[in-house]
Amino acid sequence: MVTRRILAQKTNLRELIETFHLELVEDEAFFSEWQTDLPELSDTEKQLLDKVKAGYLNLLNYPPLLEDVVRMSVLDPILFIGDFYLQPFYVRSEEPIEFLVEDEDTLVKGRIDTLVLKDKFWVMAIESKKASFSIEEGLAQLIAYMMGNPHPERPVYGLISTGGSFAFIKLLKSQAWQYAVSKVFITRNPGNELYTVLQILKHLSRLIIEE
Numbered sequence: 001m002v003t004r005r006i007l008a009q010k011t012n013l014r015e016l017i018e019t020f021h022l023e024l025v026e027d028e029a030f031f032s033e034w035q036t037d038l039p040e041l042s043d044t045e046k047q048l049l050d051k052v053k054a055g056y057l058n059l060l061n062y063p064p065l066l067e068d069v070v071r072m073s074v075l076d077p078i079l080f081i082g083d084f085y086l087q088p089f090y091v092r093s094e095e096p097i098e099f100l101v102e103d104e105d106t107l108v109k110g111r112i113d114t115l116v117l118k119d120k121f122w123v124m125a126i127e128s129k130k131a132s133f134s135i136e137e138g139l140a141q142l143i144a145y146m147m148g149n150p151h152p153e154r155p156v157y158g159l160i161s162t163g164g165s166f167a168f169i170k171l172l173k174s175q176a177w178q179y180a181v182s183k184v185f186i187t188r189n190p191g192n193e194l195y196t197v198l199q200i201l202k203h204l205s206r207l208i209i210e211e
Contacts, residue, residue: 013140020147021176031170031180033157033207038199045081049194052077056163056187070163071113071128074187078194079116079126082201088118088209118208125149126159135160135167135184143179146171157204159197164188166197168204 016022025031041049056074059065071093085091092115114126127142142158146169149156158169168182182200185193 009141011140011144013143016140016143016177022143023176023178025178025180027180030178031168031182033170033204034168034182034200037203038196039202039206041195041199045198046192046195048077048081049192049198052081053187053192053194060164065163067113067128070161074163075114075126075128075161078198078201079114082198082205084116084201084205089116089205090118091116125156126161128161128163135162135165139167139169139181142169143171147177159201166193168200 013022028035052074059069059073079085079091083089094113113128116126125142125145127138127145138160142160146156146158149171152173155170155172158171160167160169164187166185166187169179171177171179185197187194
């Protein structure tokens, strides 16, 4: 019997901690994937990412920059450059989610902005926010979505982005739900930190393919 309902879009970390015993892991070894064995990018990939950055900075001159525009102008091109629209992956947008956590008799409902899958195994749940939001604004929402992964015993990865900032999340269920967050990559920073964002995406996808 369901005794509690959580709407992912309105949840917060305190609710997830109290309901699911969610734990933040600060040991870097828990989530080393965003720092180690990152692949090199081709000159073509770098040139395309330079255009993505330039396009984003141009859009900032024409506010408001809303979620749909962030996804269309920044996230979708990065997924395209990273080959996430090609086999063995496929992408779903505005994917509804509903799952029951039996131990806590809790029903979680929501709608994921973008979901990347491989054989129905979640590779990346991506939550995009308008440019004026911070990464923290959507962190609990994304973690709630990631808890709906049908294979909680395997790591599931998330990416949250405002277009101007990006952070990766790793979630794993052992005795309790545990998560860790990468550093935040800033689009405005000198150089192009989208290079590293794409490198991490490509590395995580490779790890999934090799499983």
